[in-house]
Amino acid sequence: MKKLHLLTSIISISLTISAMAQENIGDPAKGGYPEYVFINKVPKMEAEETARLIAQALAKGRLIIFSYMSKLTDPTLGDKGFTADFFAKQWLESMAQDIIDLTPQQQIIIDKVIAAGKQSIANNQERLNLKNVKWKNFLPATWARETGDILKTSTGIVTKQPTIRYRHLANAPDAMEKETLIKFTQPDYNDSPYGIFTQMAKQPVYRYFEPIRLMTPCLACHGKPKGELN
């Protein structure tokens, strides 16, 4: 598939950073902020690589689902056989090179990313296996959003696919995401990801952004008028 230079969205990852190397899971945070933010903290040194790993895992999962879209939207088929295990086998193969040399904390997080991605596919079996229905409201972006919801409750890591004219409310950009979307559409932008250590609710976080670009088959639904953020 040819990659067009049109930005549809960004993948936005926010990780909670451990203030001290020996900070443990479940250590209370100063100030009593929502507990979900503190489940899996990431050492500062590993933050960028961990965020990149999660972004890659989501991108690869989206691509696998995309390659099955014609089967998944075939109204003549009932059971599509697109089970969580069927999906995970290909997903893990596509990630094999990325996940050979993980730190213990990255391993915990990647295991939870995989569990979340599988859970999202499992949750959608009923609608995916509907016969006589073409459009089932299930797309790669839906999978990534639902996987992100599960991942957030199991790790505290927030993943989003924000865009300016978002289709789903969960993808409404916050101030930093909006700024990044604008930056990524500048003519001199060189396609490199952007990461920054900052704070969310007074908690130290690392925020990481990668562009999501459109490919020709995406244009059926995205990218009108051409070059616009949508």
Ligand code: HEC
């Ligand atoms: C059949 C129409 C269709 C096609 C083809 C399609 N999308 Fe989408 N896209 C949607 C819809 C509908 C949503 C909202 C899905 C949701 O959140 O449940 C969406 C959401 C998204 C989002 C999240 C941001 C937003 O707008 O809410 C991204 C990123 C995205 N699509 C990228 C792509 C890419 C990349 C491709 C091509 C590989 C693609 N889409 C192909 C319809 C489509």
